[in-house]
Amino acid sequence: MTGRPPPLYGDHVPDPAPRAAERNQSSSLRRALAVLAEVRDHAGPGQGLTLSRLAESLAMPKSTILRLTAPLVDAGLLARDRRTGAYRLGVGVLRLSQAYLGTLDLRTVAAEESARLAREAGETVHLVIYEPPHVVYIDKVENQATVRMASRIGSRAPVYCTAVGKAILAWQPEEAVAEVVAAGLPPITKFTITDGDRLRADLLRTRQRGYAVDDRENEPEVRCVAAPIFNHDDTVTAALSVSGLTSRITAARVRDLGPRVAQSALRVSRHLGSSR
């Protein structure tokens, strides 16, 4: 999407014998999706992206964008401010994501367990899936008592500095870990693990005790305990976590919560057909 390879735009290679696979790339469709991505990434709460700005940043003629844009607006994926004419995302995207979340059976299966965990722990519970190289939050159960955190559903987070990420990564093959390390481990807080060997040691401990811990590695005031959810083929593509402010989740509490989160995740795994 952001990193679509060579057929960037404007590269007209006068290929004498263009293969079919190289011809049929739906360039217009790809460009339309590039427009969509551009609007998604650069559109502040205040204003959207104007036609000219889009044309400039995507290096396309305005007429092209106008043409590509019309169907997107009709479909509700884009909307146009009727005063300024600026583009923003449209309500249609909500329909998409709602439908998407509806198709996730993991969410349904885990719902009961998440709710119980949230109630018993009195903290916020998150459910994430693994979309390399990130984890994506697909469900959240909040305890009503605490200060509300921003809704995370749909947002992404790095693998190496979150409990859920590490819980998943710990059960991936070594290559996956190597890739994550190779991609770099930029520090988010001063507690973030930025060394590959230390990360591997942490993943080993995670496997041994059955749950992962994020001790202020992603947010300065948040501790987080997560356990892997095993698929029907015993691979790990999801995780369940309990997180909260450090004032509430102490080191001692982590040792109490860990096994309970692992238990909950295990029950979900069983529902999915895991043999664990």
Place this chain on the structure above:
Amino acid sequence: MTGRPPPLYGDHVPDPAPRAAERNQSSSLRRALAVLAEVRDHAGPGQGLTLSRLAESLAMPKSTILRLTAPLVDAGLLARDRRTGAYRLGVGVLRLSQAYLGTLDLRTVAAEESARLAREAGETVHLVIYEPPHVVYIDKVENQATVRMASRIGSRAPVYCTAVGKAILAWQPEEAVAEVVAAGLPPITKFTITDGDRLRADLLRTRQRGYAVDDRENEPEVRCVAAPIFNHDDTVTAALSVSGLTSRITAARVRDLGPRVAQSALRVSRHLGSSR
């Protein structure tokens, strides 16, 4: 989207002089979006849509769908089951909706609805957000006919004696109500509710009928009807109201306005992604 007019697909009108506007319709892009919509609408939790089924229901050749689909998959809007090859929505749609919800300016979303409400009711409409322990006026649409009231945008008001405040409070957890009561309910007018239990009873009625009423509780000559606006996570942090002088807004008129304000607020809620 589902009801796009003539250029359905396959209608080749042998127009001798096709206008530019009729030529540039990005038919391929439109068809790609039709594919997306089809997957969105017909993809149960269990399985996705197979290529052949898509081709059949959309009346397109399989090769076309395959070609259109490739970029959508690359963009993450569609995903393909690696075993069955069936199409389902991809995680990319979450990124879209996440971005969409981030850019939402409540004012913009509510603007259209507020204007209509103001026009139909012929009274002043207010939009407020909840900033405990107050409500803050963030937009106002006046009817030109009446005497103008002092501009309220940005000003704060107590929760317990305004319709907007009560509309919001009625959908908060009991702790929030307790806090408000604990902070005290000083009388503003002689109609102000100053008793915690009476306030709770009023909030209960508000929940039951779907809108809140301020009967001269904040200003001696003003009646006000308000309804809650639900967020994308179905919490309430804003409200919409119609207010006017008691001479114009009678008790009977309140019963007429109530459901209409509730309707308007509901429409705004839907735009914000509420499932209500």
Place this chain on the structure above:
DNA sequence: GCACGGTGTTCTGCATTGCAGAACAAACAG
């Protein structure tokens, strides 16, 4: 075993369809 109806995928000539520059219109700013 081999035909079968069912998948998904590749290929290729044809012309429809999208391309982009230029020309136009409209809204501001100086």
Place this chain on the structure above:
DNA sequence: CTGTTTGTTCTGCAATGCAGAACACCGTGC
């Protein structure tokens, strides 16, 4: 009013997507 930005329409050119047919690939059931 002239200049500079914006958004929009137009149109010749050919690149690009179109769709049918041909291919490869399962499984199932005579």
